[in-house]
Amino acid sequence: xxxxxxxxxxxxxxxxxxxxxxxxxxxxxxxxxxxxxxxxxxxxxxxxxxxxxxxxxxxxxxxxxxxxxxxxxxxxxxxxxxxxxxxxxxxxxxxxxxxxxxxxxxxxxxxxxxxxxxxxxxxxxxxxxxxxxxxxxxxxxxxxxxxxxxxxxxxxxxxxxxxxxxxxxxxxxxxxxxxxxxxxxxxxxxxxxxxxxxxxxxxxxxxxxxxxxxxxxxxxxxxxxxxxxxxxxxxxxxxxxxxxxxxxxxxxxxxxxxxxxxxxxxxxxxxxxxxxxxxxxxxxxxxxxxxxxxxxxxxxxxxxxxxxxxxxxxxxxxxxxxxxxxxxxxxxxxxxxxxxxxxxxxxxxxxxxxxxxx
Numbered sequence: 001x002x003x004x005x006x007x008x009x010x011x012x013x014x015x016x017x018x019x020x021x022x023x024x025x026x027x028x029x030x031x032x033x034x035x036x037x038x039x040x041x042x043x044x045x046x047x048x049x050x051x052x053x054x055x056x057x058x059x060x061x062x063x064x065x066x067x068x069x070x071x072x073x074x075x076x077x078x079x080x081x082x083x084x085x086x087x088x089x090x091x092x093x094x095x096x097x098x099x100x101x102x103x104x105x106x107x108x109x110x111x112x113x114x115x116x117x118x119x120x121x122x123x124x125x126x127x128x129x130x131x132x133x134x135x136x137x138x139x140x141x142x143x144x145x146x147x148x149x150x151x152x153x154x155x156x157x158x159x160x161x162x163x164x165x166x167x168x169x170x171x172x173x174x175x176x177x178x179x180x181x182x183x184x185x186x187x188x189x190x191x192x193x194x195x196x197x198x199x200x201x202x203x204x205x206x207x208x209x210x211x212x213x214x215x216x217x218x219x220x221x222x223x224x225x226x227x228x229x230x231x232x233x234x235x236x237x238x239x240x241x242x243x244x245x246x247x248x249x250x251x252x253x254x255x256x257x258x259x260x261x262x263x264x265x266x267x268x269x270x271x272x273x274x275x276x277x278x279x280x281x282x283x284x285x286x287x288x289x290x291x292x293x294x295x296x297x298x299x300x301x302x303x304x305x306x307x308x309x310x311x312x313x314x315x316x317x318x319x320x321x322x323x324x325x326x327x328x329x330x331x332x333x334x335x336x337x338x339x340x341x342x343x344x345x346x347x348x349x350x351x352x353x354x355x356x357x358x
């Protein structure tokens with residue numbers, strides 16, 4: 001990633017009030033980009049967006065991603081060179097509760113962003129951020145590649161597979177790489193695994209559940225301790241998105257496709273390993289217990305093949321999972337101590353950037 005590329009770069013970021021969007025907003029501000037965010041209000045209270053005062057260094061617009069007229073107006077005012085679409089209903093269990101809203105946000109929201117982008121001049125790159133769960137998960141032991149079939153057991157996963165299909169259709173129909181000389185816009189999608197980091201208060205997510213229990217001295221109730229996921233710190237895929245955006249800007253047709261961003265092979269760990277490592281970092285005799293109540297279906301095994309990103313983008317993760325979890329606990333403890341969380345988060349971003357240079 002070339003930090004100089006982002007100095008003064010006009011970026012339109014949807015979903016900027018969410019967990020990943022807040023981290024990316026802070027990073028883009030740190031790099032000197034002119035950031036305009038468009039999103040619903042923060043989805044949790046507390047939220048990273050509010051605790052780290054993310055709005056302080058950007059233009060923040062509160063709006064519905066499916067409101068095409070409002071979206072076009074916001075984009076026209078910001079005149080983006082890069083669009084990163086992250087606004088989504090991002091929770092599997094929530095998709096069982098309200099599948100209609102999940103499909104509306106994740107499919108029609110993507111259509112709205114791509115349709116609004118067609119009216120812009122000066123736009124060079126679009127990234128649609130989806131998920132590793134967009135693949136047809138067959139519970140096999142090897143990692144999924146970008147060429148593997150899309151699918152989804154639950155409404156969330158299938159809605160993200162649909163979002164990928166929408167991206168592919170818009171790329172073929174309106175942003176075709178073979179006609180790049182005429183339209184000048186490169187469109188890619190990015191698929192990341194289970195991200196963790198400070199400031200995540202989403203319901204029914206493992207790390208927030210662990211920290212909430214530890215805060216009050218209760219054992220963590222774990223639904224599926226043997227489930228394996230491609231865990232990674234939130235800054236890892238975000239660095240991939242930033243790197244991909246640069247390549248799309250400079251060499252659009254070559255990079256206009258789908259990309260996986262995941263952890264090293266050894267960091268696809270079980271839930272049991274995660275909770276026990278975090279309990280060790282937290283101390284105070286933190287413990288977990290099995291939650292044997294009935295729960296909606298969740299995949300047991302899922303890994304990503306990141307060979308394409310490593311080879312073509314020279315991207316690779318820099319944080320092993322043990323350090324990742326330590327950073328999460330450090331952030332949570334900084335929150336308990338009422339420290340300046342904007343500065344604490346930016347310091348972690350700077351530390352990450354230093355590790356990238358090694």
